[in-house]
Amino acid sequence: MASGNGTGNAEEVTASISAFLAAKHVPPTQAWMTAFISTIRLNTPIVALQKTALFRLLATDITTSTTKSAASCFATNITDPQVKERQVRGPITVQLLDVEDIGRSRWSQVEAIEAQERGETTKGREVIRVVPDDNGPDAATQNESKSSGPHKLLLQDANGLHVYAMELTSINGVGVQMAVGAKLVLKDFIVARGLILLEPRNVEMLGGKVDAWDRKWKEDRKKVLKEKAGVREGGG
């Protein structure tokens, strides 16, 4: 097929890259591939092209850029709360729309953001607000603001279906620092009453992000947390 230094054959390059992406569980649509090929020099080494393709694809909305099949998407009734439990093999590729730390009160998360806004986390300007106790080897330092997780994620498959998922045990890379639009591949997981339960062995993080979504998420975060906490903004 395609040799190491690029024979320049558009068809061969397209096929090679498509196969590579499909193997990564993000099979591109023909339209996307065509658009991609038009932006590259065909005699670039194929490995570099594959990497670039993956990087760019991970920055897109998979509902438009990837091909869908019954096997690679959620069953349409997956969110049915009547179903106590079901096992799903996958692999199913999803993108992250929202992430929440449900182990901490929203209000304490708002306070943490405000402290950062006030510049208290920049070096030299730190303000220490919680002073630990010296109590012995068994001292439990109850520091609410430090706890992280578990996290609840809002995921979307290539069909556009929204499903919630939750970490059963801590998964590396999952947290409120995740980029919105990041892609994950889920396999061999349980869905309980419409909620996906995840453990490290179920998740492969592909990465990526959708700039516009991520920016908006960050801008709105404080407001959203406040609403969830139940703060009624002043005025009328």
Place this chain on the structure above:
Amino acid sequence: MVTKVLCVAEKPSIAKAVANHLAGGQVQTRNVQGNPYVKNYEFSYNFPTWGQCSVTMTSVLGHLTSHEFDPQYKSWRSCDPSALFEARIDTIVEDDKKPVAENIKRQAAYNKVLYIWTDCDREGENIGTEIRSVATQGNQSFRQPGNTVRARFSNIERAHIINAARSPVQLDEAQSNAVSARIELDLRIGASFTRNLTMSLQPMLQQRSGEDRSQVISYGSCQFPTLGFVVERYIRVRNFVPETLWGIKVMHEKDRIKVNFNWARGHLFDRMAVIILFERCLTAKTARVTKVQTKPTSKWKPLPLTTVELQKCGSRFLRLDSQRVMQVAEQLYQKGWISYPRTETDQFDRGMDLRALVQKQTQGGPWTQFAQDLMNGGFSQPRSGRNNDKAHPPIHPVNFVVPASLSQEEQRVHEFVVRRFLACCSQDARGSKTEISILYGSEIFNTSGLVVLEQNYLDVYPYDKWTSSQDLPDFREGEVFEPTEARMNEGQTSPPGYLTEPELIALMDANGIGTDATMAEHIAKIKDRDYVQTRPRARQQRQQGEEEEYEPAEAAEPDAGAGRGRGRGRARARGGRGGGAGRGGGATTGVQEFIPTTLGVALVEGYENMGFETSLTKPFLRKEMELRMKAICEGRKTKAEVVHESIEQYRDVYIRTQQRLDSLRAVTGTLVGTPGQNGILVSGTE
């Protein structure tokens, strides 16, 4: 030829005590013209350095000189406040100190050696140099090194003083310079900002409150960050929004014991998630024991006592605010009962004979038996903390004194110091802790049991609590059972409390504002200036699992050691003023909390609104100043450098404040609202 030595202490009581220790009672006392408190004590002493000497010991009354701006700047209208950053500062002797200074000058002429006996801290070093400069006016030769020396001492106990007298050292110029820098900065920055703030806001405040009395808005570079902490907490409490949370509780009865298991996740803020997890537990039906571990555990004895710790404990346990605690401690020090109460050191020097100190406490007091037991083999070297200011040891009792001969307040503080010291010299309390974990569905639950095997230090230190929990039944790893009861519960987050004094002290300490010597003063200042008010904490804002706190005995009964149950089992009503059940008197229930006044809030909010660079209510500017002080002490910076750097920083803030004065006025105007409202923010009930 007998050498004549002039000794000068910081306070009359110290002069008297030292004179009597050195002279063995053979002292001639002479009055000082113009002041009834200061005396000159004359005696003979053989100093190793100079041989047989004729000694005159006298004292000053704290700082001998004070600093003022050149008279042309005295009136507020005489210049723009920012001129004070550069205005000339004069060193003067105030009228009430003139007789004291004259006495020193006169005596100086007759003496060959000047021996400084001020307290051994930075302020003392600075006072020492003031004394030297005044004495030099009466005797030029004191300027030469070797003719002025200094005593190094940490308490007023006889042997210690005699030892100190025989090994004089040099005055530490660096430390004195640090204090000079601080004095100059506080004066320049304090005055310029105070004038500016007052003149800018006063007309508007007066208009609003309709009062004739013109209010000065005083600024201090340490007061504002202290106020900042109080206001911040106040606003946090006011803005707090309670949120619902959910948890899972598992209880299993075995061997007729009801064991409560706690969910490893604690609680979650998503109801759906918890319901689903809970259902999976129920579906699993049985739980499996995954861990059974019994291991020895201990509750550490306390660290040696520092000033900050004394202030915190004073607030929590002794019902004395930090300023009062320090005043009482100072009295105890001057009388020779405890060591110097201003120290950051929380480790005892290995060479110190602690047993001898314990021995002294076997002579009486409610801790006699405990001290005796320590002497009979129970003694254990105290823990070492991480701090050592190299100037003084941790606060400890220096001599035995019959408690009844002290005033009520002195007794409380003294008792605390003694008990703390004896606790430091005992063993940690020992126990055995059993931890059990179970896996129920996908969820982990834990429980633990504690058996306290040896009280050890807790027997003399009732301020700490540690009690055995109920017995746990036997569980085996791998054991499977069906929990007796499993249910979901719902709760709510609750707001933090307003700042209490111990918390405020801890925050000031952690953020580097104020030194151990000054923290109490800053807190007192913001109360004085009506920026904050205090009130007793009415409701018990206790965190889950926290034990009840120690309460001092009310009556004259000195035997506080009897009955460990003293602190526990006292029914505290939730809501309303609980505590004090059955104890007479209208005593307040424990700690005081700080509430800012409207003016206090206005100032902080006003500055916050002006933005980050001008934030006088944040600790970092002051913290940097404190660090620069330290640099002077350690010889890394000169006084001139530090004064210059800090002035520039504050000048910058001053300019920005000027530019945004309107914003400050706006907030102050809004908050210090309608005529008649006097600045008190919280009235009565919540």
